[in-house]
Amino acid sequence: xxxxxxxxxxxxxxxxxxxxxxxxxxxxxxxxxxxxxxxxxxxxxxxxxxxxxxxxxxxxxxxxxxxxxxxxxxxxxxxxxxxxxxxxxxxxxxxxxxxxxxxxxxxxxxxxxxxxxxxxxxxxxxxxxxxxxxxxxxxxxxxxxxxxxxxxxxxxxxxxxxxxxxxxxxxxxxxxxxxxxxxxxxxxxxxxxxxxxxxxxxxxxxxxxxxxxxxxxxxxxxxxxxxxxxxxxxxxxxxxxxxxxxxxxxxxxxxxx
Numbered sequence: 001x002x003x004x005x006x007x008x009x010x011x012x013x014x015x016x017x018x019x020x021x022x023x024x025x026x027x028x029x030x031x032x033x034x035x036x037x038x039x040x041x042x043x044x045x046x047x048x049x050x051x052x053x054x055x056x057x058x059x060x061x062x063x064x065x066x067x068x069x070x071x072x073x074x075x076x077x078x079x080x081x082x083x084x085x086x087x088x089x090x091x092x093x094x095x096x097x098x099x100x101x102x103x104x105x106x107x108x109x110x111x112x113x114x115x116x117x118x119x120x121x122x123x124x125x126x127x128x129x130x131x132x133x134x135x136x137x138x139x140x141x142x143x144x145x146x147x148x149x150x151x152x153x154x155x156x157x158x159x160x161x162x163x164x165x166x167x168x169x170x171x172x173x174x175x176x177x178x179x180x181x182x183x184x185x186x187x188x189x190x191x192x193x194x195x196x197x198x199x200x201x202x203x204x205x206x207x208x209x210x211x212x213x214x215x216x217x218x219x220x221x222x223x224x225x226x227x228x229x230x231x232x233x234x235x236x237x238x239x240x241x242x243x244x245x246x247x248x249x250x251x252x253x254x255x256x257x
Contacts (some may be wrong), residue, residue: 005025008158010129010191012105013086015049017129017159018191022220023252024088025245026052028159028197028235029065030072035081038227042242043254050086050106051079057234058092058112065233070099077103088131094122099127111135111163112163114146124153133161133195135250136174140183147190160184160192162213164199173201173238176209181216191219197238199200203229207242214255223248 010017025043030036030053040051042095055072057065073089080087080103088106091097092113100107106129113119114135123130131148134143147158162181164174176199184192196206196214210221226232228237240248 008156010159012050012129015086018219020049021214022050022159022191022193022222023048024045024052024193024220024222025225026055027226027232028224028239029054029233030058030068030075031233033075035227036075039225042077042227043225043245044083044085046246047253048085050088051083052088052108052224053079054090054234056090056092056096058090064075073099073103082097091119091123093246094119097122097126099102101128102130106131106159109133113140114138114143117146117149120146120149121153124150124155126153126155127157127168129157129159130155131159131161131193133167136164136166138163138165140187142178143180144184146189147188156239158190159219160188160190161195162199162218163195163222164190164215172199172205174199176200178216179210181213181218185217192217193220193222194218195222197222197224197235197240201235201238203238203240203244206238207244207251210248211251211255214252221252226247 011012025048057067086105089101089112090108111133154233164176167175181192194211223238225245229236
């Protein structure tokens with residue numbers, strides 16, 4: 001497979017990928033300052049080096065919580081400074097790029113925008129790492145082509161994120177394609193992380209799938225963690241309780257010994 005990638009190590013403040021694993025954790029959506037601060041402190045204490053939190057939330061239903069938007073970004077910026085942790089948040093609209101750029105250390109392109117080519121070209125002009133999630137029905141080739149749009153803009157700081165694809169299986173939210181990890185690494189040389197939260201949609205499956213991803217050679221994981229998942233405004237069923245995240249990180253440390 002021919003591609004135009006020229007990959008070098010990605011620097012995210014003091015994180016060097018792929019030498020350092022990316023452990024990204026946090027709530028699906030920013031709900032309040034207290035919620036985000038509590039979560040950020042906990043996940044950092046337990047091994048996360050990047051905080052994930054959405055200010056703009058693309059939801060399947062227009063009646064679902066859509067995020068705090070600019071207020072969410074203000075909270076994220078404040079928590080980032082107070083806790084001292086890198087952050088990643090999703091960009092949905094080119095018009096919000098400047099605001100997202102100001103806050104984030106990594107700019108996320110979500111699965112719904114994997115083939116939003118004008119958006120990909122625009123983030124390709126930026127100098128920050130781009131986290132590119134695989135589309136819900138995208139082939140590996142389509143996913144790689146999406147990354148090439150970013151490269152065309154001049155940015156090769158791309159982190160690929162496998163987050164499950166839609167198949168005939170209806171037990172889990174999506175089907176996690178573990179094989180994509182070694183394929184993407186072989187075909188592009190880009191770092192690959194896995195999001196078992198969105199891939200499964202089931203809290204109890206997040207740990208085994210995260211461990212499987214690490215075993216397959218993933219350069220990190222991205223998981224949802226919430227202080228009270230049963231009260232979460234978004235994706236509560238797939239969010240880990242604090243003690244579950246602590247247990248997951250302990251298990252990962254044991255794997256890597």
